[in-house]
Amino acid sequence: MSGVPVLQARGLGFAYERGHPVLDGADIAVHAGRRIAVLGPNGGGKTTLFRLLVGLVEPTAGEVLLDGHPLRRSRRGLARLREQVQLVLQDPDDQLFAADVTQDVSFGPLNLGLDAQQVRERVSAALAALEITDLAAKPTHLLSFGQRKRVAIAGAVAMRPRLLVLDEPTAGLDPAGVEALMETVAVLHDAGTTIVLSTHDVDLAYRWADEVAVVGAGRVHLAAAEDVLADADLLAASRLGPAWGPGVxxxxxxxxxxxxxxxxxxxxxxxxxxxxxxxxxxxxxxxxxxxxx
Structure with a gap:
């Protein structure tokens, strides 16, 4: 694929315990406008990969590049990365902390130093995009799980990132909630946001993604969705079942x-x-x- 990736990892290595690497020489390239689904077993390194890509942890080997330039782990370098790339964690309670929805979604734009009018505009647009405008004044602790997920994503969207990374966004949602959230993700993508999301649902990956990355054994295998999801041996090695789409x-x-x-x-x-x-x-x-x- 031509063009410089928005975000890229080359030879990433990371271990929480010495001698037990989670990632060992992992590579991935995220190009603008693509939809990438990240698959892999529990504990296989998906969340660790995401944390490395957004600068929350520092790799023990390799490098992360933003627009082709190596990430500098200075205050300015990390701030620039987080203006461009936002991560939403699997559990919304790991990110929500303000008293009500508007305060929570306002947090990121306020930290950018925007004036009050710009913050209001960003918050209003983010709430509308996630279809939760009616929750603006509601205390976050009174929200349902699905609503809290949407508020967490709205907080990231209010930063207007070029790349949105979603860690298991459909986990814990019922089928109707999954469909509603994926429709919202499609709207965000159509509006110009590049989306990377992790999931255990190979069928969701098949119907949604342009490319699929399988994380396992310390590496990342990235290719066209149809090629990856038709590779039964690769999926089985990652403790994933086959997708129905390629078989049909x-x-x-x-x-x-x-x-x-x-x-x-x-x-x-x-x-x-x-x-x-x-x-x-x-x-x-x-x-x-x-x-x-």
Whole structure:
């Protein structure tokens, strides 16, 4: 892929205990506008990778680059990184601390030294983007888990980062909550924010991501989503099950179809088509290959 990555890690190494590296020579490149899903087993290093990328911890080896320039761990260097890149942790209670929603979302913009009007504008826009404007005055301790997740993300969005890193954003949400949050993530991406998120849901990764990074054995394997999620051995080595999408696509190809359903809804559309057309037509064959129903 051409162009300088927004954020890149080269040869990252890190260990919480001497002799037990979590990451050992890990590489990843995040290009503007991409959607990257990060997969891996519990304890495999996903969260550690995120903390290294946003400067919360210092690598024992390797380097992090912002726009092609090595990150300087000076006060100014880290401040610049955090203006460009924001991390939202898996547990929103690790980030929420203010008395009410507006105060919490205001914290980052205030630390940027913005004037009161600019802070209000950023907070209003972030609350609207996360569809929680009605919660503006509500105490954070009275929010549901899903609402707290949205407030934590709004706090990051109010910083207007180029890159938003979400650690297990759908964890703990019911199916409706997952869909609602992913719709919001899509809106943020369409508005120009590059998104990296971690998940254990290979099917979510298949339908959403352009690229998938699998973290395990100290390294990061990054490639096109379809290639990674069709690699059964790679997934099994990371204690992940197969995604249904690549298997369905293989079956459709064997039947002569170019259809590429990425979601259950798209697959259902193909099944519904079978009700009015012969199976060959429903699979996307050329008109001259289809007999009249």
């Amino acid at each position: 696509r293989s079956l459709l190809r064997e039947a002569g179809s170019d259809a590429v359903p990425r979601t259950a809804a798209e697959l259902q559309d193909l099944l519904d088509l079978r009700r009015t057309l012969r199976p060959q037509a429903a699979l996307g064959l050329a008109p001259d290959q289809v007999s009249p129903p």
